[in-house]
Amino acid sequence: MLGIDSGGSFLKFGVYREGKRHLDHLNLFPLPNTKEFLTFLFEGHSSILMTGAGADSITNLLSKENIDKIEFLPEFLATGLGGAYLAGADQCIVVNIGSGTPILYVDREEKKVKHLGGTGLGSASLAGLSHYLTGTSDLEEIGNEALKGNPSKVNLLISDIYSKPDEIGIPGYITASNFGKYQNWRHTNAENKPSKVDFLAGLHSMVGETIAMVSTLASRQYKDINPELPIIITGGGTLNPALINYLEFTYKYLNQKYIIPQNAVFATLHGVFLVKDLFSN
Incomplete structure (x- = not known):
């Protein structure tokens, strides 16, 4: 078959x-x-x-x-x-990163899958936005190149707008605005402007952070049923090392349990x- x-x-x-x-x-x-x-x-x-x-x-x-x-x-x-x-999970949230990213609640014992929502951001977003930003859309290439960049060159961080971020209870290294440093790009020397790999890093951080945040909020809807409900990451996006890097970074910050199974x-x-x-x- x-x-x-x-x-x-x-x-x-x-x-x-x-x-x-x-x-x-x-x-x-x-x-x-x-x-x-x-x-x-x-x-x-x-x-x-x-x-x-x-x-x-x-x-x-x-x-x-x-x-x-x-x-x-x-x-x-x-x-x-x-x-x-x-993933060997009986109850979980499945986040399938394809062209876009649906978010599903799964109860295997009940043979139940419920579509909770999702985001239009996914691998096709990475390819398309990268094409417009850098002229390159090959997913393998941009995923590897993004690992060489620094997203803080393009993203506005909490520490950029708060001198004492601990006072608001958010670490300074957390993104406040994706691509929010565009004002800086216009008023700096050419050598200090973001490079191609910085733009790719910023792009991957935007997609990874958004997917992680949206799926974590979805999982918390079920905390009364299962406070340890894991998020299972699947789909073609699991082949992208930079995307996975920012997903994992955000899940750890949110203290969210997640699993990327073999052959995801x-x-x-x-x-x-x-x-x-x-x-x-």
Whole structure:
């Protein structure tokens, strides 16, 4: 049985054999896929499970024979159950960083996944804004380059606006305004202006801090049910080292428990098989 997670930026696929989940995978960026590749992928499979925002674009490239093989499954259900499964969590918040970032409450025992909201910031935001800022949109490149930059060159920090930040109960190193130092850029020597890697660092900090803050607030809605409710990070964003750096930094500041499971990028793909197993009867 073939499983496919067709997202807005990547396609992931895996094959279920002999009761075990063996994931053969190929990341494609950017989409769309080619008709020849999809025909090759479908060859030899009589049953195909599919989910993801890109499912419609895939079916437009397939023959009727191949379309008839497909069973479509709800994406949020697959993402939530897949993320919880990979993390070994019974109850959790799953944050799936794809093109954008949905936030899901998951109760595996109840087979329940609830979409709590999310943010439009995600990997596509990083690629798009980086393109406009630096002319580069390759996610692997910008993620590595951002690690070399200093986000405080572009972000306005609490310590920049409060001489005694402890008096307001917020550490001075916390961001007060993403890209808020633009006034400084206009009134400084050229050599002191932010570099390309500083802009990339600032961009990744903005996306990482926002996702961490929004998901932490979501998890606190359930503190009466489970005060130790973990946040599970999944999706293609887990492959970006700079994004993960700022996510982890913010979660630690907020004292929020989080888990980035192994193979987190394939959480939704694992989930399509789980959904099929759980709801087939």
